[in-house]
Amino acid sequence: MSARLCQQCCQWIWSRDGLCPDCQDLLPESYDVEKIAQRARGLTGAVLRPIGHVKLKRKKLPTDGVLYVTETGLFFLPHRMVLATKYVEEQSTSLLWRIAATIWMPLWFLLPLVRRKRVRAKVVQEASPIQLNGSDLQLLPDLLPRVPGAFFIAAREVAVVRDRRRQWIVERFAGPNVVIEPVSPDAFRKQLAELGKIDLWRMAFGAD
Numbered sequence: 155m156s157a158r159l160c161q162q163c164c165q166w167i168w169s170r171d172g173l174c175p176d177c178q179d180l181l182p183e184s185y186d187v188e189k190i191a192q193r194a195r196g197l198t199g200a201v202l203r204p205i206g207h208v209k210l211k212r213k214k215l216p217t218d219g220v221l222y223v224t225e226t227g228l229f230f231l232p233h234r235m236v237l238a239t240k241y242v243e244e245q246s247t248s249l250l251w252r253i254a255a256t257i258w259m260p261l262w263f264l265l266p267l268v269r270r271k272r273v274r275a276k277v278v279q280e281a282s283p284i285q286l287n288g289s290d291l292q293l294l295p296d297l298l299p300r301v302p303g304a305f306f307i308a309a310r311e312v313a314v315v316r317d318r319r320r321q322w323i324v325e326r327f328a329g330p331n332v333v334i335e336p337v338s339p340d341a342f343r344k345q346l347a348e349l350g351k352i353d354l355w356r357m358a359f360g361a362d
């Protein structure tokens with residue numbers, strides 16, 4: 155089982171048997187990254203803008219990322235997982251020392267020394283956004299074959315987009331629904347309201 159890119163569906167999927175669960179295409183283990191990027195550029199058209207940090211309801215593939223709107227559809231770019239060093243404060247074992255000092259009084263003189271807090275470095279995995287600004291925005295389709303978990307959905311593949319309070323459900327004509335939880339729901343709703351005014355999306359948004 156592994157994460158693979160289905161070129162047909164423009165999405166990374168988790169495959170048990172080397173087949174795409176949505177279109178049943180056989181997925182090669184290696185592929186020509188530049189060729190796929192070129193095809194992706196043709197499909198997405200120009201990248202217009204990011205529309206918000208979102209969390210996807212799915213398993214085994216990255217869930218945190220940024221949703222972008224392009225001339226022809228929606229592109230999800232997952233955050234990268236990076237290793238970060240965090241400094242955590244740890245209390246000294248003052249309780250044990252206090253008990254010991256209660257039993258043996260001379261230890262009271264040492265208590266101020268052992269009460270100090272210790273700072274310890276801890277390495278943790280963190281999701282970190284891939285920053286695309288200005289003309290870098292147009293690099294987005296190139297990242298489809300390079301960032302596991304990325305996907306593109308063309309507007310013409312979307313039957314309806316439903317607003318379910320804190321979740322947005324994108325129902326496609328083929329394949330499972332995409333469930334999106336925006337991190338800033340109000341700002342995200344405004345962005346999608348703008349999108350719904352465009353002819354390309356009017357059907358999908360008007361149907362709810």
Ligand SMILES: [Zn+2]
Pocket residue numbers: 160161162163164174175176177178179
């Ligand atoms: Zn597929």
